[in-house]
Amino acid sequence: MGFLTPQHKLSTLLDRVNNGRIQLPDFQRSYKWDEERIRALLATITLGHPLGVIMLLQTGNDQVRFKPKPLEGTPVGAAVAAPEHLLLDGQQRLTSLVQSLTGDGVVDTEDVRKKQVRRRFYIDIERAMVDPLRLEDALRTLPGDGIERTNFGRDVTLDVSTPELERVHGLFPFRLVYDQPNLLDWLWKFPSATGHLAERTALIQRFQGEVLTPLQSYEIPAIELDKATTKAAVATVFEKVNTGGLPLNVFELLTSIFAGDARYYAEHGVDFRLNDDWALTQAVIDTHPVLKKFDSTAFLQAVTLLATSHGIGATYARKEDILKLDLVDYLRWAEPVRQALVWVAQFLHDEHIHRQDDVPYQTQLIPLAAMRVVLGEEADVYAVRARLRRWYWSGVLGEQYGGATETRFARDLDQVPSWALAGVGATAGERDRGIPSTVAGASFTESRLLTLRSRQSAAYKGIHALLMARGCKDWRFQKTFDHNQFVALRVDIHHVFPRKWCITNNVESWMRESIVNKTPLARKTNQMVGGASPASYMPKLEKTAGLKPEELDEVVAAHLIDPATLRTADFESYFLRRRRALLELVEEAMGKPAQRDVEADELVGGFETPDQFAEEPDDVEDGADETTADEEA
Template identity: 35%
Template sequence: MSTFDSTKLPLKDLLKDIVGGKIQLPDFQRGWVWDDEHVRSLLVSLGRSFPVGAVMLLETGGEVRFQVRPVENVPSAGLPAPEKLILDGQQRLTTLTQVLKLQGPVKTTTEKGKPIDRFYYIHIPTALAGADRLDEAIIATDGNRQIRSDFGRKVELDLSTRELECQQLFFPCSEIFDAMSWLQDLNVHNPGAVSQFFEFNKEVLEAYNGYQIPLIILKKDTPKEAVCLVFEKVNTGGVPLSVFELVTASYAADGYNLRDDWYGSDIRNVISRRQRISEEQILNGVESTDFLQAITMLHTLEKRKADIAAGKTGKQVSPVSAKRASVLELPLDAYKNWAEVVERGFNCAAKFLRQECFTSQRDLPYRTQIAPLAAVMTMICKKDEERWREPQIHQKLARWFWCGVLGELYGGAVETRIANDVEELLAWIEGNGDLPRTINDANFQIDRLGSLASRLSAAYKGINILVLRDGAHDLFWKSQIRNLEADEVSLDIHHIFPKDWCEKQGIARRQYDSIINKTPISYKANRMIGGSAPSVYLASLQSHNQVQLDDVAMNTLLRSHHIPVEPLRADDFDAFYEQRQKELLGLIERAMGKALHSV
């Protein structure tokens, strides 16, 4: 027995049902409208009776129960319970509802994603010049129904009143399905164009009014597993649904709104879990997938332990997993059981990262390390949220973390690594496990240090933070730099031997631009350094009335950055470069807990 029907429905009837609330969206679906150029292209395709793809709907009232919401910008007050839900074609239908059925401006974007308001019009004379002119005939104005140039100073086209529309023969697309009221106004403001309008109605508007949309309608008795599979497969014209959206669909079938739990809802008075986690600045970039992965790893670890306790062996034992398939299989009960305690695990992870001297998400070498760190913290701190601070536990956590960063092991696909990390790191911390493979795998090649020049590199970010963690003081302000960051003083990573000076001395860029010649300092200190030789700018810094440091005190500040003092004061770049490389390599060895090797 078939679980779906295929049919066609006039576009105007489909949009009427959307505005009337008979057709709505599952609440987890993205609230998207296409960008301005895509909107125009869609309108041209309809006007020329080109196919724009089928739409898939699901009958309500069956086993699959979703939280629902109206299509974007359709007023929700007084709407009935929907008869059907949009599974595929949401972007097209949302776009067409806004353009053809609603009176306000269309909330769209530029090609670069900048939000803009637009009204869409068809220039009647151009449209009547031939079907191939429709692309030229359809135009978009701004939210004031105007087109401006010269940075908004010059009005090129003004359609801000019905009279101006009629006089210039620009027909609003929002009137396509009910053109008679505009015709009446045309008869008042431009009666000589009425016959031209009737031709326009026949040649152009009838194509829109008669346009048929192919429909696939899943029947209400479709099993929820099949519906979730459909969600994963149908997005042929848009971005594939994320793991979070698919899990949301699955949980919604059991009456649980994961979207509300993560993003919050003013309508249903639900506080956002994401917002609570993001109150920790360092976790501001944490995504729903990170949270789901952390829970999935702990749920599968629990299953693995139960299998081993039951005497299972080999492939009978469930693996710890963070893979997409495992996240999609995460039971709702498991999510509910773990969510609160894992949220606390993320908060403990933030405390650890702050202890390691990270203050903002942009300084994190790898966001992908947060999920395993949070999962491990969840288990360590179940009974005592400060247990991770115990010296032996903290030392093991820090060694694992820095091996991952400096070994550059968390780029690309890391689902297998993070799952192994959770199981192995917990076993190691509790005292009965071997070294986690991330520690064994990590290797920082000595030659790598000289090639680190990009602040986007994980190892580059990590070494900078290690210098801060080791107590680097600013060369201007009398404070550790980590304290300046907490006070929001402007900081950055700057050259120790200035770029201008190095270029004048003929020093290769690959040397002067590497992290060996850089260190974190305040904007104020960098301004005083300028392009001078170190011997010159050090004298200037020391004599400044807000600094007033003798040589011994300044040398102490320099050493807090692992900067070799003697070659710096002697403007000897080669000796400085060699000695600071050794200093930084020693810092890296201590963080990783292992000796380094050259290629």
């Protein structure tokens, strides 16, 4: 790789951008700078301060083939011109300068509230001459039409919508800095715009000499990579030197590598477009909303896992490993992973995980999809599926898929499929052979039930999914929580002993907010329960649902709740019994005993509970209407 480090006049760079000789690789992100960053950039060049290096890649390299696109705001003709260089670093800065310093000077940007706006930039000439060292104070930002308004647009406070009005108010537009014919006309007419000819003549002469002339000679340093630059070097450039505040992710980096694949181009006559292929995956995800957070990087990790597991050497899926992925391997595994995602969505629904926010670990879906590809239809054989479920819940309840997990991805893909297949026809003595490390190393302690209070916790989400999967029903509507009913009933996690009741009866917050005091219920059922005592809302449920006492008790018991403790509002007995029942539910899912570190007849058993925990919204008060409930939630 060879490179040069020239200094380019800003005026030359602007010309080259506007005539299409400098363009972007078309996978680069869109222009994103807000008006304050643009104003700061213009202050930088006006003061003559350095704004950093830009990086260019010479075109014509057979190994690095990118489809070009013009910078936003350039003339239409720039789109069809064959570029000499591609801009690898400096897109946000050059786009800001092109839009503000050329054409009509109107920049499509956003304000501090992230609202899309159109802006023009000016220099207050008189103020700039007061103190040349504080030129940035003289910069003005105005609406794109040059008219500043107040009182919801009814009153005009400043109008510089024409060159004549700009001269009257002494506001020099940045758009004219390099527009020589119009600049000279503007400067020539400036002194006579008001009645102070001599004073204004001296002012504009000073402004031209002290501000405009230095600004017109401003230069920007560049690094220009030559035609010998390899695709690996380009990827490194994107990763290491993208300084515009919007670093590229691994998908965009791989896009740059695949777009320059010479073998693919030789075979197909076009470059490979990773974005187009990802659109096929996105269509699958859009069809299955539970996968909504499965992003492009996760997809590439699953593909990399499969590519490396079927190659020579170790299985891996780290970021640096994804960038080594060959296009041939990507094309081999991308479609199988896409198809596997449909199965993953159904697996989650079968486990009563119905929304993307209820997925305990998004990262665990990566090896799960890869396992489905390896196992094929065998993944749905009863014994195989049972072992996949045990692995999945061991990861969730053992809380093993938080943080850096790339090593676990690889290890699980190497270990779980063969172990799952061995479950078919396994004898009692063979069942404990070759247990994957995620299953063998998973553990759950009873005291964890006392600290699971946040719906962001993987184990918290997991336990409620397990409750729904075992067939519990809504107390009022008598419907199980399959996917359709879960959505229709607007099911969520709610208190069993309502929050208001607990506060009134001095139940400590760590018990009140523990998962032991939560269960899945329909929204309207929770509204009806309100803040009342269980001893009051149980008869009310019987009446509104048309249930006999024994029928309601059966429904409540399916939530691993002793209904007798609700009818007597015996919180302590309720808490002890449900804690034990939930622990058995966890043990069943993990296929192993939990660690019992709480005395059987104690609520805490010496376990110190933290004072801080994730607060939940208050339960709806009994009798509140639905509108109030929505607002409170």
